[in-house]
Amino acid sequence: MSIQNVSVIGAGQMGSGIAQVCAQAGFQVVLHDIEEPYVQKGLQAITRNLARNVEKGRLTEEDKTDILSRITTTTQLETAGQQADIVIEAILEKMEAKESVFSQLDQICPAHTILASNTSSLPITEIAAVTNRAEQVIGMHFMNPVPVMKLVEIIRGLATSDEVFAQVKDMAEQLQKTAVEVNDFPGFVSNRILMPMINEAIYTVYEGVATPAAIDDVMKLGMNHPMGPLTLADFIGLDTCLSIMETLYEGFGDSKYRPCPLLRKYVKAGWLGKKSGRGFYQYT
Ligand SMILES: CC(=O)CC(=O)SCCNC(=O)CCNC(=O)[C@H](O)C(C)(C)COP(=O)(O)OP(=O)(O)OC[C@H]1O[C@@H](n2cnc3c(N)ncnc32)[C@H](O)[C@@H]1OP(=O)(O)O
């Protein structure tokens, strides 16, 4: 069965980006969030991105209208799930929240629907276990910003079928992305490698070795990273960074993954990075 109808759960920075690239590739998209203002914020981000592409001459005004006409929004999970060939979940990085959404979707969605998670680190096998369709549950991990980054990490759960893997890989290619297959281990490949570097950069601030700006300059100018690790942490969201480090710490039981106390302090203070206006830097 070919994928035509895509539902995206969570209209934050990742969900809105995923909805945009799906609609650009010709899929019919339903974008869901728990409250109307969040859905509208996601839709506004998509509209802004498309308008920038029109300004740059990459899309016509007509293309933009067509793409937006393929996206509908809802705050009802039933409406999002009922007609979907695939659901891509992009809500906050907390296992309890994801399990609740997946068990509801399992009841709502037609039997053929694939349930994918954009989780950055949580075990796909564990998410799949709350459904009665573990062979149709898979990790589809996009990178931020979704419209720009080429990679989709595809994570097989223990029971994910070859057919579902092939369908999701094919879909990622239709989105003009490169799919890389990885196994289901905490943090997969991307965040097992990236997040300890970010956590170490936070320890470097915590221990007073250098200022955030100095650390970022070292990594940008010295290692040619496009963003320094602390700018990147703010960009990802410090709540998400902490959740990922906790998954690595608990999942491997190894002290080398312990989250830096300064990261915990910032998250407790509500300093979540760019999305809350303050993290290692201030955003106006
Ligand atoms: C946590 C996880 O689970 C996994 C992750 O996603 S980890 C994060 C992975 N992402 C990264 O590492 C990103 C690192 N940063 C970068 O690659 C670059 O800084 C960047 C692409 C974000 C911005 O690039 P830049 O050259 O510094 O800035 P800028 O010139 O403004 O942008 C480059 C292009 O990206 C586009 N862009 C930038 N931010 C964007 C956004 N949020 N949404 C859509 N498009 C965006 C710009 O429009 C611009 O497009 P064109 O070149 O087509 O005109």
Ligand SMILES: NC(=O)C1=CN([C@@H]2O[C@H](COP(=O)(O)OP(=O)(O)OC[C@H]3O[C@@H](n4cnc5c(N)ncnc54)[C@H](OP(=O)(O)O)[C@@H]3O)[C@@H](O)[C@H]2O)C=CC1
């Ligand atoms: N940030 C990043 O760089 C990356 C993140 N990811 C992963 O993507 C997921 C989303 O991250 P991101 O977009 O950054 O987070 P955001 O905080 O930007 O967005 C999450 C959205 O989901 C909404 N939400 C929360 N609970 C529910 C629910 N039960 N049903 C529907 N919507 C809900 C939130 O609403 P509210 O604000 O009301 O809580 C918010 O609008 C996480 O799993 C994260 O690990 C993956 C790759 C990169």
